[in-house]
Amino acid sequence: MELTQATVNDLLDRLGPVAGHLYLPGDLDPQALTDLLNGRYGAPRTLVLDGFTDPTADEARGAALLAPFEGRAVTIRAWAYGDQWIGTGTARDAAGTVRPVLVTARREVPEPLAAAPGEDVDWVRRLIRITGWTDPARRPDMDWAKTEGGVDTGLPSDYKRMVETFGEGAFDGFLDLNQEPWADLREDGLLIWAGTEHEDLYCWRADGDDPDRWPVVVRSFDGKDLAFDCRAAEFVCRILVDPHHPYTMARRFDAHWFMTYGGGWFMSS
Numbered sequence: 001m002e003l004t005q006a007t008v009n010d011l012l013d014r015l016g017p018v019a020g021h022l023y024l025p026g027d028l029d030p031q032a033l034t035d036l037l038n039g040r041y042g043a044p045r046t047l048v049l050d051g052f053t054d055p056t057a058d059e060a061r062g063a064a065l066l067a068p069f070e071g072r073a074v075t076i077r078a079w080a081y082g083d084q085w086i087g088t089g090t091a092r093d094a095a096g097t098v099r100p101v102l103v104t105a106r107r108e109v110p111e112p113l114a115a116a117p118g119e120d121v122d123w124v125r126r127l128i129r130i131t132g133w134t135d136p137a138r139r140p141d142m143d144w145a146k147t148e149g150g151v152d153t154g155l156p157s158d159y160k161r162m163v164e165t166f167g168e169g170a171f172d173g174f175l176d177l178n179q180e181p182w183a184d185l186r187e188d189g190l191l192i193w194a195g196t197e198h199e200d201l202y203c204w205r206a207d208g209d210d211p212d213r214w215p216v217v218v219r220s221f222d223g224k225d226l227a228f229d230c231r232a233a234e235f236v237c238r239i240l241v242d243p244h245h246p247y248t249m250a251r252r253f254d255a256h257w258f259m260t261y262g263g264g265w266f267m268s269s
Helices: 004-016 031-039 062-068 123-131 146-151 157-166 233-243
Strands: 019-021 046-051 075-080 084-090 098-106 169-171 177-182 192-197 202-207 216-219 225-228 259-260
Touching: 004 019, 004 031, 004 192, 019 202, 031 084, 031 098, 031 216, 046 062, 062 084, 062 098, 062 169, 075 098, 123 157, 146 177, 157 177, 157 233, 192 216, 192 233, 202 233
Parallel strands: none
Antiparallel strands: 019 098, 046 075, 075 084, 084 098, 169 177, 169 259, 177 192, 192 202, 202 216, 216 225
C-alpha cells in the first residue's frame, strides 16, 4: 500500500466520523503512517510501547483507542483532534500476527464551568479545561528574565503561564502560540504573542508599566487593527467557545485541543 495523505484520508473515511479500527496490510510501514499523522496532527503521545501500556493512560489521555485490541496492542501512538482521538501503531490480530493498525475513538472534553458575573476568572485554568489538556507543563523552566530582557519589558503573567503550560504548538492546530513575543510591530506600540495561518497577528498594546493591564489588539493581514478589552488567555478562551466572536474558532470545532509541535510523548505523558 502506497502511503500518502490522500491514502490517510481514505482510511479515516473508512473508519467513520466517531470510532472504528482497521488492521492494515502487513507490508505497510507503521512508522511511515506515524510520520504522516505527525505532519497533520503534531507530536503524538505514546500509549503503548513494546506491549507495555502507559500506566497513566485514561479516557482523558486516549485510552479508548486501546479497547478494540483487548490487550493485544504492541505500539500505539495517539493524537487529539477535535472530538476524536486518532491512533496508529501495531497490534496482534486474532491469529496473533503483529500488523499495522489505525484506530479512532470519541474524545470527551468537559464543558468549561460557567463564570458568574464579576467573577475573577483564572483564564489559563479555564483554557486548560476547554482544551482537555492533561499533560505535564511543557516549559516550566522558561528563563523569563532573559526573554523579557530581549524585548526590554516585563510580560503579562497569563501569557507566561500559557507558554509554561502548553509549550510550542497551536490551539486547534490554528492559533500558533509564540514562545517569546515578536517585536516586529514595536514601532506601532505592539508586541506579537500569537498568530494564525490566515496571517492575523495577535498582539498587546504595550502601553503602561503593568503588562497585566495590556489589552489585546489583532492586526489583520490587511494591516487593520481591532482592540479587545481583555488579556491574552481570556482572548483565546473566548475565540474557542464564542461563535459570535469576530475571530471565532467555535464554528470549526465543538471540542478543542492544543496541537504540540516537536518532541513526542514517551509513556509518562
